[in-house]
Structure formats: structure tokens, C-alpha cells
Amino acid sequence: MRFMQANDSALAKMRKKSDLPSKLCVVCARPFVWRKKWAKVWDEVRHCSDRCRDERGPARS
Numbered sequence: 527m528r529f530m531q532a533n534d535s536a537l538a539k540m541r542k543k544s545d546l547p548s549k550l551c552v553v554c555a556r557p558f559v560w561r562k563k564w565a566k567v568w569d570e571v572r573h574c575s576d577r578c579r580d581e582r583g584p585a586r587s
């Protein structure tokens with residue numbers, strides 16, 4: 527699971543024809559699927575939502 531996050535290019539190669547790529551959110555650990563708004567930044571996306579992105583610090587809960 528963790529090694530997959532560290533290698534996004536390998537993930538991209540796993541993409542099937544009609545399947546959108548997906549990743550695991552580093553905050554809530556849920557899978558999330560490619561969205562059009564991420565088209566240009568997909569490689570950098572680590573969180574399923576703005577909410578999770580705001581909570582990347584471990585001390586916030």
C-alpha cells in the first residue's frame with residue numbers, strides 16, 4: 527500500500543481503458559478517483575478533498 531503512493535507513475539500504468547485512475551488519500555486512507563479538476567495536477571494530488579488537505583498535520587483532530 528505505501529509503496530504504491532511512492533510510485534505514481536506505476537499507478538498510472540495500471541490504469542485500464544475505461545477506468546479512471548485512483549489513489550489512496552494520505553489523510554483518511556480512502557480511495558479516491560481522478561477528477562477533471564485534477565487533470566493538470568493529478569501527480570501532485572494526495573488528498574481526496576480540500577478538507578483532508580487541510581488536515582495533513584497529524585496534530586489536528
Ligand SMILES: [Zn+2]
Binds near residue numbers: 552554555556
Ligand atoms: Zn481523504
